[in-house]
Amino acid sequence: MYGLSWQIVPAVLGEMMSDPDPARSQRVMEALVKMKKLDLAELEKAYGKTKAA
Template identity: 60%
Template sequence: MKNDIYPCLWFNGQAREAAEYYCGIFKNARILDSNPIVTTFEANGNRFMCLNGGPEFRFSESVSFVVSCDSQEEIDYYWDALTADGGQESQCGWLKDKFGLSWQIIPAMLGSLMSDPEKGRRVMEKLLKMKKLELPVLQSA
């Protein structure tokens, strides 16, 4: 797969470690290339670059990666894997992994659950009270 546009993630000496971490979480993931400055990897057909850029910059919530999940089991898997070893839960399906990178772990059907204005309002009320999203609760709203 060729993506001409892909993210470069800035790390402070942890580029290879981060790439190995993400490859261990995502299925169909592999390291593409690595040197002391840059490690590139692919996960689920998406290319990423990890750069050992130094301590100047850190991740913020202004950029996050969305993982669209087909089941509660998949939501639980990614949530647990990405919050392990020092990750932090946030609200509404958001979390930070152990490197401080923000993720949104959401059900693939979230858009359809919110497509009806009245049901969408009820779904949103439930969603706003959650950290990890619970698909059965959202479906029953």
């Protein structure tokens, strides 16, 4: 449809991008610009957040 694409953006992405630690938000941004589809696990990995097992 007219070449448009859209995605649902995870709420946590805003928190990651506005983190007080600029290195963390920069890593998230660098990971984000490489993605065609959002991969929350990869964004959390770049952010430095580990999933509890």
